[in-house]
Amino acid sequence: LLSVESVSKSYPENPVLESVSLGMDSRDRIGVIGRNGSGKSTLLRLIAGVEEVDSGQIIRSSGIRVSALVQDPTFDQGVSVHDVLGDDRRAIATADRLGVTSGPVDVMSGGQKKRLALAVALSTECDLLILDEPTNHLDVETIDWLEDHLVNRSSGLLLVTHDRYLLDRVATRIVEVHEKDLYSHDGTYEDYLTERGRRDALEVASEHRRKQLLRTELEWLRRSPKARTTKAQYRVDRAKELAAAPGRRPPRVLEVDLPSRRIGSKVVDLDNVSKRFGDRTVLCDVTLKLSPDARVGMVGPIGAGKTTLLRLLDGRLEPDAGSVEMGTTIATGWYGQDPRSINPGTRVIDAVREVAEHTKLESGVKVSAGQLLERFMFDRGIQSAAVGELSGGERRRLELLLVLMEAPNFLILDEPTNDLDLDTLAILEEYLDGWAGALVVATHDRYFLNRVCDVVMSIEPTGTLRHHPGGWTEYWEMHKTSKSSASKPSGSKKRSPSQSSTPSKLTVTYNDKKEFKSLAAKIRQLESEKARLSAQLECVGTDYSEATRLAEALGDVTDELESAETRWLELAERIEAAG
Ligand SMILES: Nc1ncnc2c1ncn2[C@@H]1O[C@H](COP(=O)(O)OP(=O)(O)OP(=O)(O)O)[C@@H](O)[C@H]1O
């Protein structure tokens, strides 16, 4: 498909890639991993051809078509969703599946823009698909759909993601960007981790041997001063050599160790809280009492009201009905989806100084802003860089530092895993294990949910909160069963590509074509039904039973539309593949 040959790339005073090479076949699905700021996005941009290499070359097979999703997509000013998607049915259906339907792009949130760009990337015909953090603003169900989609595509794939389950399921090869070089490992992410574990163990062992040897030599030196003169000169030399050898630079890790504060028994009590926006009821009769050691995960589809609930918990938002009472000892730390507004020209070090010049760590040690940044893996060089030059993940890591510096005892995390690299995530998860405060997190990261949360709660279409004491797995099982039992017997099943009852992917029967045609009509009809119900729901006012009925009907129609669209896309792909 393509080959990258001795490519180098640097930004002013910042070499990112040095003479790297990589070959890619048409069926390769490569997962690109590496620390935040290591150069993953840079590599993807070079391969996509949106940025030029400094030296070396990238050879693409003739005529290959590339479709790419960048990490932070931007659109021309003043365009609408329709301008972006055009009349292409597949693009429209994909966008709809991702929860983007219409309207001006300028007013859309970062998440909506990303989903719109993802819809375009997925529906553009190509031989190589490049995706930089596609799951950032999706919900669990859509990620599941994306997984299926990627596994069933026939194009090559180059993927950067922090979603460990997605990576493990989709990638057939892992490429690690590390210290300006690339390391390729055949196999899944799990295979890669096993191999890395073995490699680390070897390195630790040889480092241990080196230290051992050094110690013996030193002891020997001290014990026999006379011997240093003549015949044992070689031992002296060797001891010096060993001492001078830099040793393997230990892999840098994030050191969190930030200050904490005591927490009383009351965190936040929500009592029969409801919240409406316009006439849409987002939350309805929510009652929730958080304990000081709570580890709660919030899940729900895009737009279900997760962030709204978090804002109510934090006191940023007032409820329309019911009460929110916060304990007196509570200091909230808010780590949200949209970055706090820091002037992009501000230097990294100044952003930290604005919060505090010095910080007292949990261990009692007092550190300066610069030292604190170093513990968070921002070297001296990058500390004087402007915030606007940071990579996506570096920016998120800085944000996390600013939040934790203030010693919160109640952490509210809204999609905390977005853009963070896998090593940093592992450290954050471990830190949260031992963290002595309450935690509420809204996330689509299935791994993080399983790892960190004891309780999972979902926001239902009616706006109520449902507890899942068995955690995410229980929620997911329940969600899937309720979906499949709700779908009409004549309706197509969502996971059909992997089911034996469906014909092989490459044959298209007469019935397929017939179904394809009738689906288009059905989708149109469902779309207008959905629009009608949404409009009704918006004007229903305070009549809760009517609102509930409408919301349920809307949920059903949306589900049906979703499976019709999924089926339509599948058939479209098959018909196309068959020519
Ligand atoms: N336009 C730019 N100007 C200056 N420096 C840049 C620019 N783009 C990227 N960099 C720097 O180049 C390095 C690599 O950035 P890149 O975005 O490729 O990293 P990444 O691996 O994708 O990180 P992340 O995981 O955070 O997305 C970073 O140190 C970043 O600060």
Ligand SMILES: [Mg+2]
């Ligand atoms: Mg990146």
